[in-house]
Amino acid sequence: MSAKVVEILSSEEIxxxxxxxxxxIVERTRDLSQLVLLGIYTRGALLAELLARQIETLEGVAVSVGALDITFYRDDLDTIGLRTPTKSEIPFDLTGKTVVLVDDVIFKGRTIRAALNAVNDYGRPEVIRLAVLVDRGHRELPIHPDFIGKKLPTAKEEVVKVYLQNYDGRDAVELIGD
Structure with missing residues (x-):
């Protein structure tokens, strides 16, 4: 039996x-010059770049953007399998900054927990917030996004797949299940 695929967000909706x-993000940030968008590899990093461009379009302010690899901070490598690490790209100190972690989907919260641990290696931000394109629920940790693109109640066995043009050749969010 083939899995059922439902488009949740189209390119235009994304x-x-x-x-x-x-x-x-702009509304909740007092000083945009102190704002850093920190995307979690892979699609979170791409989304952070897109958000930075959008903020610059809206406000005329260039926002610092970095990319965070959390491979060595994960507590679930035994269940998700080994991953090839990617070098984090954070060419600035995060001390005193308003950091917005950006990811594509939040599920159990373990990726974000790992990201919070990783951020400490780059300084002590004034505040850390979380932006996600899709929140699918089922948290195992007390982690909740500050900025949510789409709340999507799902069954645990379903999969939410985000496709981004710069990486996948198209923009879409799909729900895959039985």
């Missing part, structure tokens, strides 16, 4: 969602 998220 564009509108990112515009809304960028606006919300």
């Amino acid at each position: 564009r509108r969602t990112l515009t809304r998220l960028a606006s919300q």
Whole structure:
């Protein structure tokens, strides 16, 4: 039996969602010169770049962007399998900054827990917030996003797949299940 695939967000809906998220981030940030968007590899890093461009379009301010690899901070490598690490790209100190972690999907919260641990290696931010394109629930840790593109109640066995043009050749969010 083949899995059922349902498109949750189209390319246009992703564009509108990112515009809304960028606006919300701007509204909650006192000083945009202190804002850093830190994307979690892989698609979170791409989303951080897209959000930074949108903030620059909205506000005329260039926002610092970095990419964070959390491979060595994960507590679930035994269940998800070994991953090839990617070099984090954070060419600035995070001390005193407003850091917005960016990821594509939040599920159990373990990726974000690992990201919070990794951030400590790059300084002590004034505040850390979390932006996600999709929140699918089922948290195992007390971690909740500050900025949510789409809340999507799912069954635990379903999969949410994010596709981004710069990496996958198309923009879409799909729910895959039975």
